[in-house]
Amino acid sequence: MLKTDGLIIGGSAVGLATAVSAKNRFPDKKIMVLRKEEKVMVPCGIPYIFGSLEGSDQNIMPTDAKFKSMDIDFKVAEVESIDSDNQKVTLKGGEELTYEKLVIATGSLPKRLSWLKGRDLDSVFTIPKRKDYLDDMHKQLADKRKVTIIGGGFIGVEVADELTKTNHEVTIVEKLPHILEAAFDEEFTGKAEEIMHEQGIKLKTGIGVTELTGNGKVDKVILEDGSEIETDAVILSMGYTPNSELASQWGIPVNSNGFIKVDEYMRTPVKNILAVGDCAEKHDFVTRKVTNMMLASTACAEGRIAGMNLFKLNAIKTFSGTISIYSTSINGSAFGTAGLTEAAAKAEGFEVVSGYFEGVDRHPGKLPGSHKQAVKLIVARESGVVIGGEAFGGPSVGELTNLLGFIIQSRTHVSTIQTAQIGTQPMLTASPAAYPLINAANQAAVKMRK
């Protein structure tokens, strides 16, 4: 029987982050990561294997060298059962491993969508994180010109962008009134839709899909109003479900959406078992409600917290609750969001004001490579605390969004942004007098006084 100290089930980004954090903090402990496949996909990189990358081989997580240099063990294996009373895991094939602490990092799977008629026709794909599936899908898509993507969230949008670059005719169907609507207010979804129109991507928004039809192979998508889209392939991008079956089966409690119950330090109710990432329950930072959010970056933050505290609680978690922070890129323009949108805040019952400012991400704006940049801030009116932020612009929007995220996590008052010192540089940022983040704060402050 193989003895481990920290045993991590799942070898994607969050498993790696957990292992590295645990080993950094507890160098004498034996840390082992179990993973199902030899080669693990960079999860966020998957849309790019259909365009910007030369296939999935350029999207492999570079874990092995790092693991070896840090003295972290890994093993390609599937888990058969968990015996929490005896702190033991049995692998398929019968091998047993003991653990002092077990971390479940099994991630998520595309929703099955079994209610959708025609779901099992040929050329109907989902986007799982498995290399073999993705390689096959990539090959099959090569000679399919018309592709319909169902679901206009960020994965659907990124895949659409990439497939367009490789000469596909893409249609996105989204049930909500706008693409990316869960993450952005209309100032931003409007821009995203405009960019996609210009790229030639067809958008059917505000309407759902009732059925996929075809003779063996899909050839039509039927919408709620009875209209049809002729298509050579369909990609279902309608969300993911936590991969928690194993955990649930072996007695670890899950919530009604299938997420494994955890506390702030990622500990499940079962002694010595933790869960992190897409399979673990999250509470929203602002609303305090349970949220179904799944992001690799959030998962890794959870992995770090689990790893740092694996054998002894010592690193106080400084941000209680989960904030969605994410960015996406469409045909060279970038969109970022953190916290609540104005629409979501209002729907939740918050009294908010917002500030919006549009400028340019270089100064003077005549410099080559300059891109429009816009920032919106959503502020709780009475307390003045920033609860949401959105950004549009060029390649600097990813880090600008991380600044927004840090501002929200720090429960920053809008006046702190108004008086904040920033750094500006002609080739890298907006001008100091027209820096959109600060000007958006100024706009919000003006409205707070009204």
Added chain:
Amino acid sequence: MLKTDGLIIGGSAVGLATAVSAKNRFPDKKIMVLRKEEKVMVPCGIPYIFGSLEGSDQNIMPTDAKFKSMDIDFKVAEVESIDSDNQKVTLKGGEELTYEKLVIATGSLPKRLSWLKGRDLDSVFTIPKRKDYLDDMHKQLADKRKVTIIGGGFIGVEVADELTKTNHEVTIVEKLPHILEAAFDEEFTGKAEEIMHEQGIKLKTGIGVTELTGNGKVDKVILEDGSEIETDAVILSMGYTPNSELASQWGIPVNSNGFIKVDEYMRTPVKNILAVGDCAEKHDFVTRKVTNMMLASTACAEGRIAGMNLFKLNAIKTFSGTISIYSTSINGSAFGTAGLTEAAAKAEGFEVVSGYFEGVDRHPGKLPGSHKQAVKLIVARESGVVIGGEAFGGPSVGELTNLLGFIIQSRTHVSTIQTAQIGTQPMLTASPAAYPLINAANQAAVKMRK
């Protein structure tokens, strides 16, 4: 006699920021900006008129439309005298204006360097913010192939980068051991020097200049070791001095370096007179010492604080003291810094640990346009508070540096960064498991425990 409420002397970025903030906060007040020239340069954009821009006409501050739409007045005029007893300013030509509050935003001038022999030869330039001078200089440089820049701070480096793009042979002479040494530790100055070498820029570091020689027109730079550099032109980029002569002459106290004395709300010791920007005294955020730092972005933060509080203190300044935050771009690579370098912190007597992590700014790294990215954090060992950060990478470094700046201004503990949630995206940021900022924090935390 013209009556104003808020009168601002100086029409550069900080004058604009002050006026806009004052008008936002106090819409009923009459705000007027006096400026010397009809067309005001974007100060940070000046290096780019020598290369990336088609001359200074593309580097004009776009103030007029904004001023009009906000009902801010401006006037091209020079001030002759200030009468603080009667709250009155007299312009050259005799016109008089009264004020309720006066803001001095007269900026800075290139150091005269009268100790330098040969300083007054032809083809020896400084870099003031005056369009007429810069246009003449630009024209004169066109047919000068060999240009020697004395001073390897960020303006010297940016001008060198731009002149190289327009086919000049550039040499930088810097008295300190490395270029950009005041702002970066060796991990970063080394990279900057390597990039400049590859561009063909010659660097003479660790040696000063004793004399410029030539017959009417400069043709040689003589260094401290007696060696000579043949040159067609010299650009003196050895710093700026506060433009406070007018203020000093009319009774407003200045410190021993010529900066106008101000309190935290930018008020001078003279009633109803404020000063902001390069001409105003600053205290370092960490060391609390008086600092000679001059940055447009800092100036604008001061302008906002002065404007928001001009007629009534109401917006509490949330960051006490000045932090230098700046970034620069050399041949497509970007460098950013905030707070103290490790060298500066140690020289000041701080016990610090540092964390350093080098990764890639896209993920997977095979994505087109990816650039190495590195982050260093400087942490006060015992308190765990981050007091400095440096970054290297692609175009996202400008905003990443603003995140570092916000972290430092918020007196953030290193564990807050370790547990922070971030957002990542393949085309826009490093991967969630190898995000350099967080990994640098982890490295620092490991060292703190030793």
